[in-house]
Amino acid sequence: MVKRVSCVFAALLLTPVCALGGESRAFEEYNRAVAAAREGNARKALTGYMAALSDARFASEHPEAYYWAGQAAVLCRDARAAPLLEKALELCGDVEVRRRARYWLAEARVAGGDYSGALAALDGGETAAIYWNRTLLLRLRIMSEIGGTRQVADAVNLVLQVKDGDDGLARLLPAAAERIRSTGGWEDVRAFLVNVVKKAGPESRRTAAYIGAAEAVRAGKDDAVLEFLAAANDKSAAAALAGAVASMKKGDYDTAETAAAPLLNMENAKPAAVETARRVLVELHLRKSRPDAALAVLKESNEPPWRNEALIRVLRLAAGMEDWKSIIKAGGIEWLGELSPGEAAEMLYLSGWAYMKTGMSSEGARFFLRFAEHGSGRPEAPEALFLAAACFRDAGREDAAVAAMKLLTALYPDSVYAKASEGGEPAAIDVNDLAGDKSGVFGNEE
Known part of the structure; x- marks a missing residue:
């Protein structure tokens, strides 16, 4: 069964005023495409337009077909949309078609994430009057991105x-x-x-x-x-x-x-x-020092920038309270792809402490190593490698502990943690000496 575009899209799918006369197969394909467009079937329309345009003579004599094909491609989210509409602007002499093509080219570029290109399309000349409101809204969408x-x-x-x-x-x-x-x-x-x-x-x-x-x-x-x-x-x-x-x-x-x-x-x-x-x-949960309750609410948010910012506030509150279980409950790694670099580093660091303090040493080591990767160059990075080694040793993974210490001495030879180790042995610093309030380690970074 052929999928049809939604009612909203179907309303946008304007079609040629009339079918074209002609006896070639290209004309037949084009007219079938027109009929499909009138039914709101953008995919079938696109197939027909492309079949017609494969005839070089037809494409040369009817360049407006590039516009109709491009419009259908936008509605189908087809990657060919922008090239087709660019071709229409290049070849078509009809002023109104060019104005319409300019709007749809901007739509195609926005769909592809090319916001600067979309803005250039809108700024390249006048768009069709029938798309005036939609052009303004599209420009707003672009501005909201760049x-x-x-x-x-x-x-x-x-x-x-x-x-x-x-x-x-x-x-x-x-x-x-x-x-x-x-x-x-x-x-x-x-x-x-x-x-x-x-x-x-x-x-x-x-x-x-x-x-x-x-x-x-x-x-x-x-x-x-x-x-x-x-x-x-x-x-x-x-x-x-x-x-x-x-x-x-x-x-x-x-x-x-x-x-x-x-x-x-x-x-x-x-x-x-x-x-x-x-x-x-x-x-209110944050003001009442209830990190677990705050976490349960913010996880349902559909606003990533605020949600991520709130997550870091929750983690800081929990760390200050030494509520390590709430930090673990936050689910660290699942947030990683959505957080800013600074937020990701802080989440990894605090999660490492949470797992280490609750006896899950292997997990703690994993988070400290991820932090050292994300937070390379940060003042806490040497400490994180030291703690990773301590966690590995606590978990009975001596080879991994030695490897972490060697990495520490190689990357940060002048750090107090590297100088305190001899032959991979972190003997001069006790992990317990590093304990304390971790909620303010990163300040108020964005």
Whole structure:
């Protein structure tokens, strides 16, 4: 059975005004493709267009077919999309087709992760009027990936200035806000979201308000949380969250949890409201020194930048409390691919200590060695190799312990740990002498 594109994509699959006259096989393939496109079957349409274009004479006489094939390829997520649309821009003399091709070429490049190339396509000339709103939203998506604070804000303002231009804006706001926060800071993201709340349509306004509340939680700005929640105009979820934050400000964490926790499973709750509730709950668990509870909540988050940042806060709290079991429960390695280099190094280091302190020496050694790999050049790297050797020795793996010490003396010959070892024997330093509060070893790195 041939899969068809979704209704949304089918609506985008514009087709030639009419089939082409002609008796060659190429014309037959082209006309079958047109019929498939009208049915919303992008894959079948693409197959037909490509078959027609394989006829050199047909391709030369009807270069607009490259555009129709390229458009279908975008909808099918086919890698041939960009080359086909580039060919259409090169060969087709029809101005309107070229304007449409420019938009779809940008879509194709975004799908391939080439955001600079997509921006170049949009900046290369005018796009078709029928794609005006979609072009603005696409530009915003691109800016949310590669732009700076001002560029993202300007892209949103363009969308807001167009009638009905905020259609589709709500789903792009999380990425836009994250980009502004990472390139600017709390005040920048606050100003940006306040502007959206003032000017956007109801859906985008509510989404912006919840994102603003979530960002305020992240920044520790309880008053701003309440301001954004008031702007959400959502009597059920927003009111419950406002009550939770007000209780948290007073130090009444149990009442705050009672108010916020039900939102995680509230039927028909906005995703942004649920994410805000999740951040509020993690924050109150951290303030109440409950790393295991905070970890359970943040693991369900769909916002990696905040989730990863919160994970490191949880690990630091647990290390400061010597709650090694919570660090182990965090599942170290499964997060590795999502964390920044600094976050990954800290997670590996603290996990190594957790496994070592709970008697799982082989696992501890594994984490310390991974840290030495990720954190090479860091001041803790020699210590990590020393601890890996100690863990291996404790696990009865003498050869591995000696190998770790040799690596230590080779990489960091001037370190106190290397100088304390003779012939692979870490005799001058006791592991227990290194114990203590590890929660602040890495400071507040991003």
